Amino acid sequence: MEQKQLTGSQAVLEAFIAEGVDTIFGYPGGAIMPIYDALYDYKEKLNHILVRHEQGGIHAGQGYARTSGKVGVVFATSGPGATNLVTGLADAMIDSTPLVCITGQVYAHLLGTDAFQETDVINITMPVTKWNYQITDAVEIPNILAKAFYLAKSGRPGPVLIDITKNAQLQKFDYPGYTSCNHVRSYRPKPVIRKEYIDEAVALINNAKKPLVIFGQGVILGKAEKEFKKFIEKSGMPAAWTILGLSALSTDHPQNVGMLGMHGNYGPNVLTNECDVLIAVGMRFDDRVTGRLDKYAKQAKIIHLDIDPSEIDKNVKATVGVWGDCKETLPLLTLGIDQKDRSEWLEVFADYTKQEYEQCIQPEMYPSSEEMTMAEVIRNINEITEGNAIMVTDVGQHQMVTCRYAKFNETRSNVTSGGLGTMGFGLPAAIGAKFGALDRTVISVIGDGGFQMTLQELGTIMQTGVDVKIVILNNQFLGMVRQWQDLFHDKRYSFVDIQSPDYIMLAKSYGIEGAKVEHRKDLEGAVKTMLANKGSYLLEVMVGKENNVFPMVPQGCSVSEIRLK
Amino acid sequence: MTHNNEKQEYTITVYTENQVGLLNRIAIIFSRRKINVESLNTSPSEVQGIHRFTIVVEESRDVVLKIVRQIEKQVEVLKAYFNTNDEIVWQELALYKVLSEEITEKVKVERLLREFGARAVAIRKDFIVFETTGHREETNKLMKALEPFGLVEFVRSARVAIIKESAGFHEKLKDFEKRQPGEEVIENEYLGKREAVFTM
Numbered sequence: 001m002e003q004k005q006l007t008g009s010q011a012v013l014e015a016f017i018a019e020g021v022d023t024i025f026g027y028p029g030g031a032i033m034p035i036y037d038a039l040y041d042y043k044e045k046l047n048h049i050l051v052r053h054e055q056g057g058i059h060a061g062q063g064y065a066r067t068s069g070k071v072g073v074v075f076a077t078s079g080p081g082a083t084n085l086v087t088g089l090a091d092a093m094i095d096s097t098p099l100v101c102i103t104g105q106v107y108a109h110l111l112g113t114d115a116f117q118e119t120d121v122i123n124i125t126m127p128v129t130k131w132n133y134q135i136t137d138a139v140e141i142p143n144i145l146a147k148a149f150y151l152a153k154s155g156r157p158g159p160v161l162i163d164i165t166k167n168a169q170l171q172k173f174d175y176p177g178y179t180s181c182n183h184v185r186s187y188r189p190k191p192v193i194r195k196e197y198i199d200e201a202v203a204l205i206n207n208a209k210k211p212l213v214i215f216g217q218g219v220i221l222g223k224a225e226k227e228f229k230k231f232i233e234k235s236g237m238p239a240a241w242t243i244l245g246l247s248a249l250s251t252d253h254p255q256n257v258g259m260l261g262m263h264g265n266y267g268p269n270v271l272t273n274e275c276d277v278l279i280a281v282g283m284r285f286d287d288r289v290t291g292r293l294d295k296y297a298k299q300a301k302i303i304h305l306d307i308d309p310s311e312i313d314k315n316v317k318a319t320v321g322v323w324g325d326c327k328e329t330l331p332l333l334t335l336g337i338d339q340k341d342r343s344e345w346l347e348v349f350a351d352y353t354k355q356e357y358e359q360c361i362q363p364e365m366y367p368s369s370e371e372m373t374m375a376e377v378i379r380n381i382n383e384i385t386e387g388n389a390i391m392v393t394d395v396g397q398h399q400m401v402t403c404r405y406a407k408f409n410e411t412r413s414n415v416t417s418g419g420l421g422t423m424g425f426g427l428p429a430a431i432g433a434k435f436g437a438l439d440r441t442v443i444s445v446i447g448d449g450g451f452q453m454t455l456q457e458l459g460t461i462m463q464t465g466v467d468v469k470i471v472i473l474n475n476q477f478l479g480m481v482r483q484w485q486d487l488f489h490d491k492r493y494s495f496v497d498i499q500s501p502d503y504i505m506l507a508k509s510y511g512i513e514g515a516k517v518e519h520r521k522d523l524e525g526a527v528k529t530m531l532a533n534k535g536s537y538l539l540e541v542m543v544g545k546e547n548n549v550f551p552m553v554p555q556g557c558s559v560s561e562i563r564l565k
Numbered sequence: 566m567t568h569n570n571e572k573q574e575y576t577i578t579v580y581t582e583n584q585v586g587l588l589n590r591i592a593i594i595f596s597r598r599k600i601n602v603e604s605l606n607t608s609p610s611e612v613q614g615i616h617r618f619t620i621v622v623e624e625s626r627d628v629v630l631k632i633v634r635q636i637e638k639q640v641e642v643l644k645a646y647f648n649t650n651d652e653i654v655w656q657e658l659a660l661y662k663v664l665s666e667e668i669t670e671k672v673k674v675e676r677l678l679r680e681f682g683a684r685a686v687a688i689r690k691d692f693i694v695f696e697t698t699g700h701r702e703e704t705n706k707l708m709k710a711l712e713p714f715g716l717v718e719f720v721r722s723a724r725v726a727i728i729k730e731s732a733g734f735h736e737k738l739k740d741f742e743k744r745q746p747g748e749e750v751i752e753n754e755y756l757g758k759r760e761a762v763f764t765m
Binding site: 107108109110111112113122123126127130131132134136137140151167184185186187308309310313314 | 581582585586589590593597630631634635637638640641642643741745747751753754755756757758759
């Protein structure tokens with residue numbers, strides 16, 4: 001029997017179909033033209049979203065991956081197309097987002113000759129990819145693509161980049177069919193669970209008087225939300241989250257005590273330094289969470305659950321490191337721990353919440369000032385969505401406020417750039433988030449600074465007709481930097497005063513409806529109009545120019561030195 | 566533990582797949598943290614398809630432990646170990662090029678070479694190349710000693726090291742490769758064919 005012949009480009013697309021890919025975010029160019037030519041015949045099976053910039057493409061891929069739980073797929077051409085991916089790769093790497101990025105490359109015989117649009121993508125992206133590989137021969141495509149998808153999504157997920165030279169895209173070869181990959185001999189996605197560490201952890205939890213659980217995105221990536229809930233409920237432990245862990249546990253769960261870190265809640269920050277056992281689940285003790293390390297939870301025994309062995313003891317020394325997938329380790333812990341009621345300990349958190357409510361939350365959510373606050377915008381959104389929307393944020397003050405105040409009932413509902421803090425992430429990520437969860441409302445909350453970094457993606461919204469609600473919280477400043485200049489640089493406002501175009505007119509030019517709100521009396525109605533609108537909508541809200549986000553753990557301070565004002 | 570923060574020489578041994586670009590993936594783990602690599606040797610291990618890196622750094626135990634975990638995290642790394650100098654047996658190789666006339670005329674040079682256990686690896690009319698192996702201090706000493714006698718060129722290899730407590734690597738590696746053979750390295754076969762292909 002004669003074997004089927006395919007081109008390398010067709011083999012790439014066949015791999016996508018076999019892997020269940022439905023959406024690709026991309027931008028064509030010279031070196032990836034053969035793949036785009038093949039894509040012309042796959043239009044029925046693969047939905048390609050033409051973005052306006054490769055950075056927008058990869059952020060959309062990230063948004064898609066975060067809401068769908070699938071691998072985000074991105075196309076870019078060689079040279080500038082590929083280098084434009086770098087920010088998104090770094091973002092996906094630090095936030096463990098599964099991506100497969102395909103970049104075109106010049107012909108294999110031109111490698112190293114400074115050919116037109118040639119750049120050394122493999123070496124440029126090496127530190128910001130979980131794995132990358134250059135294909136110069138089409139024969140390699142089925143296996144390498146299978147490996148790429150497997151590596152992107154298994155273990156601790158991350159971005160994978162495959163660079164394919166143009167000759168390999170064009171080359172015809174005997175197609176052996178697609179076999180998905182489930183093993184790479186040098187790669188251990190999940191460490192073996194050690195029973196003795198489970199036992200030690202169980203004993204610590206059972207003897208604890210004041211245990212505190214802190215959780216990160218590992219719970220979501222491990223699809224272990226149910227297992228996590230059972231774990232904390234059985235022994236009545238308070239649980240606090242990192243911003244990437246947010247939405248893994250519904251925000252109104254009685255044991256959800258709030259946000260950790262620099263702009264987190266009062267209780268969990270202060271009580272990190274009072275608990276006797278700190279149980280970290282799928283989080284990596286980022287410095288924005290821990291504050292000053294030599295004064296971080298020194299009194300506590302620390303149990304650290306992580307799938308990535310290199311995270312154990314990296315920043316905070318663990319008393320017991322429970323290596324493994326939390327989908328498997330959490331049920332083992334739950335099995336061992338005693339049923340307990342810890343309402344007294346939870347009361348301590350409630351006391352702190354009360355203080356924070358009076359001094360910070362209430363004045364932010366229901367301000368008496370004439371100026372609108374970011375928090376009251378989020379409150380208005382909460383009141384209508386009732387916590388059922390996906391919230392996508394950019395980076396800065398609005399991001400902290402949204403994470404602090406937005407309500408979430410469902411997992412995979414908070415999409416934000418955590419580790420890298422990429423301004424410009426919000427708008428394209430929201431587009432991807434919507435494609436990843438078409439039946440849900442996606443609201444993108446963005447600052448006036450970040451919006452202007454990737455506003456070209458309004459074009460993508462226009463062309464695809466994707467329904468994304470955009471809320472620009474405009475304080476006419478690069479607010480977070482201004483806040484730091486205010487607090488730590490004697491109010492020397494150095495280049496944070498940023499002007500905006502007429503966003504409503506801008507949206508209109510892309511065929512997107514919008515409204516600008518300058519007075520509180522119009523806010524509620526405007527939010528309602530936005531959410532009731534069929535299709536995308538841009539709402540600009542003018543908020544107080546010099547409002548600061550509090551509470552705050554000043555840099556170099558311990559989490560228990562958190563300031564309420 | 567204070568001794569964890571004291572810097573000393575560590576030898577890191579890494580078993581990897583034989584893949585293009587892996588050297589860089591490992592190197593950037595050091596350079597990202599601004600750690601200087603004192604010596605680096607990479608060569609095929611005794612088992613085909615598996616490479617062995619020997620990397621020497623001067624760092625604290627804490628830092629080295631974290632680095633080794635980052636190295637092990639790389640997809641194509643099979644295993645990484647780190648050891649202090651008393652846990653390994655190691656050697657470096659040095660080559661010395663000396664002018665023939667100096668050696669033939671000066672008895673002292675001959676004595677020196679004998680003393681250091683140097684071996685001639687190439688003898689020519691105009692120059693002779695000697696070789697010694699040993700620790701850095703030993704090969705250095707001969708270099709210093711030869712300097713006044715017309716040392717023309719000197720080169721030293723990276724450290725290679727055997728871990729004293731490593732019973733069973735060899736069999737384990739062989740068995741591993743036998744059970745799951747490594748993939749062949751695919752190199753660019755098109756380089757140098759530029760004239761033959763018309764491209765745009």
